[in-house]
Amino acid sequence: MSLNYAKRMSNMKASEIREMLKLTQRPEVISFAGGLPAPELFPIDQMKKVAQKVLDENGSSALQYGTTEGFGPLREKIVERMAKVEADVSVDNILVTSGSQQGLDFVAKAFINPGDVIICESPTYLGAINAFKAYEPKFVEVDTDDDGMIMEDLEKALKENKNAKFIYAIPDFQNPSGKTWSVERRKRLVELANNYNVAIVEDNPYGELRFEGEKLPSVFHYDTEGRVIFLGTFSKIFSPGLRLGWIAAAPEVLNKFIMIKQGADLQSSTISQMEVAKFLEEYDIEKHIEKIKKVYKKRKDLMIKTMEEEFPEEVKYTNPEGGLFTWVVLPEHINARDLGKKALEKDVAFVPGGSFFPNGGNENTFRMNYSNMEDERIVEGVKRLGEVIREALSKENA
Amino acid sequence: MSLNYAKRMSNMKASEIREMLKLTQRPEVISFAGGLPAPELFPIDQMKKVAQKVLDENGSSALQYGTTEGFGPLREKIVERMAKVEADVSVDNILVTSGSQQGLDFVAKAFINPGDVIICESPTYLGAINAFKAYEPKFVEVDTDDDGMIMEDLEKALKENKNAKFIYAIPDFQNPSGKTWSVERRKRLVELANNYNVAIVEDNPYGELRFEGEKLPSVFHYDTEGRVIFLGTFSKIFSPGLRLGWIAAAPEVLNKFIMIKQGADLQSSTISQMEVAKFLEEYDIEKHIEKIKKVYKKRKDLMIKTMEEEFPEEVKYTNPEGGLFTWVVLPEHINARDLGKKALEKDVAFVPGGSFFPNGGNENTFRMNYSNMEDERIVEGVKRLGEVIREALSKENA
DSSP, X not given: OOOOOOGGGGGOOOOHHHHHXXXXXXXXXXXXXXXXXXXXXXXXXXXXXXXXXXXXXXXXXXXSOOOSSOOHHHHHHHHHHHHHTTOOOOGGGEEEESHHHHHHHHHHHHHOOTTOEEEEEESOOHHHHHHHHTTOOEEEEEEEETTEEOHHHHHHHHHHOTTEEEEEEOOXXXXXXXXXXXXXXXXXHHHHHHHXXXXXXXXXXXTTOBOSXXXXXXXXXXXXXXXXXXXXXXXXXXXXXXXXXXXXXXXXXXXXXXXXXXXXXXXXXXXXXXXXHHHHHHSOHHHHHHHHHHHHHHHHHHHHHHHHHHSOTTOEEOOOSBSSEEEEEOOTTOOHHHHHHHHHHTTEEOEEGGGGOTTOOOTTEEEEEOSSSOHHHHHHHHHHHXXXXXXXXXXHHO | OOOOOOGGGGGOOOOHHHHHHHHTTSTTOEEOSSOOOOGGGSOHHHHHHHHHHHHHHHHHHHTSOOOTTOOHHHHHHHHHHHHHTTOOOOGGGEEEESHHHHHHHHHXXXXXXXXXXXXXXXXXXXXXXXHHHTTOOEEEEEEEETTEEOHHHHHHHHHHXXXXXXXXXXXXXXXXXXXXXXXXXXXHHHHHHHXXXXXXXXXXXXXXXXXXXXOOOOHHHHOSSSOEEEXXXXXXXXXXXXXXXXXXXXXXXXXXXXXXXXXXXXXXXXXXXXXXXXXXXXXOHHHHHHHHHHXXXXXXXXXHHHHHHHSOTTOEEOOOSBSSEEEEEOOTTOOHHHHHHHHHHTTEEOEEXXXXXXXXXXXXXXXXXXXXXXXXXXXHHHHHHHHHHHHHHHHHHO
């Protein structure tokens, strides 16, 4: 028996990260593969108090259906978070989603006919590629340098692709590259989107996790025509297990997403929304974020330092000012998927970089996560990786 | 500024139920419009204990990412629930979703190319119509009688529509009609699906809420070739605010849904899944369901009795053996949308039936929910509705 699936299904494959996470569940594996927050920083005791309060004060609302747009007080709190990235919005700009991953699905659903073009950074977030692929787009990748997407290349892409619908960008501590866009590039991005009448999807899961350098306004801040769609999340500053994120957009654009949300799952969890709203009311999230940043900076510094010591000179990597990831570029002839298998034999895991390029290639790259491993294991894991890389290089040269 | 949306967006509109629920939030409104469970039956105290236990025992897992398929112990518990509808499955057949609404979105995503046919009952669930419309199907409606879909009409529809992808059915206490399929029809449905190589989507949110008559096996029970996709939910037997449901299907079919889930929102809330699993471990859900059924039966009986007393003879309605809804058919010339406006002036709300017919027509119908209103208000609301109907009829005859 073989059912007759939709054409889009032939585009889709299981996420390499999620599949890899299954392999790395053995406790002895030192995994730099996921994008998991440090669980020891989760505010468990506060959550216990918050959960009691919500059920005590509003138990029957918490367990009942709510509105599609989201729980009012949470949307108010999200307005405050948007202010942190200098985005001036009201609750009418906010739709609560089930993580920002749902926002990725929704933007493609709202804009993409089969064959339409999505312009993205090269490399770009694997989870976005997979979400978008369900809508059968073409991907046009634009190269980046240390200041983000290269604007001349972006303009060329816009000129050459009249059916481009949106530019997908992660301007802060990009996943996977760890790179951050300059202010100039942010402004120019908006100008170009205006000129070529496309939307901008600003994916910003890590923006508040800057542990070095100067804080920059979001792209949304520079929007002049209501064409920036901002995707936010509580996953990295609070807890991914609650699956709560948001879309911020102009009301007429947001309306489309509200309709999509109704069809997709009616609404996000009422009780989780009330719990997060209550947490934000009762506790100091800024202090909590400071705590996270301190730990991540320490781990990042340690990872970079160990890479400097342990990786051969030919290997390049980024030194991010925030977020969760650094990006490693090997000499061109080294295949990171093969390297990944060797590394896993030594109980070390990373995500091969090829999957972050929607049109393929660049198999000499990989992504490293530093947020989820303790200091000792970071050092030990990078050491082992150094060995594996040196072995591969020596074979290459043999 | 006007962004250039995907073609599918022109198909989509806001759910009439969700929009109506906004109008009916004034506390004085007697609303038969929603499909809301009775909130006074939610197990709030148990949930408080469960929430504490989950955070005490597994706090950092509860707040962390989990697997796309869902939390293992919850999937085990879902296997037990499937046994209640005589469906013999293992955890490998189960994907946890964010309510069964997400299952509706996923089945259309998996199967529907623009122009493909979905065969459904006439009328059928409004939320399914809206979810499906995003994938640009054609709907072929099949008439029903008191035993469910009329099989001769279904076979004709299958013969005439070679691009039919699935038959969508709610065999138990259908939303909106309250009708239940006979065993013969269930068996014949599977035979026909086998003969014409289409899938069956069995949407079963109310199956466990039978308060009268003989319990029947699910359609899934009669499946011989792994072509029934079963959508279940905790919304009606436990809490809709947690947004937890499931898809049960043959593993090779389920794999498609797991890929879709990865792109759509990665996974459903870890903490909610752990809480429901813990509740099912520690408390007697069967007893809880019995309590719900008792209340709903009482309310249903009261609504039907009051309708008998208050509604003119020309008005017909179903007398369901379970679930949440009864379905009212007015004389053909009476428009239920107009009637709805008059009723709202008297602070009574229902959902006009036209929206439950994907191809339109049947504007002389409406859906009544009895689960969410207390006895007195049921009597008062139906009385007022009776007045509004009699007024409309007398004008009609004038």
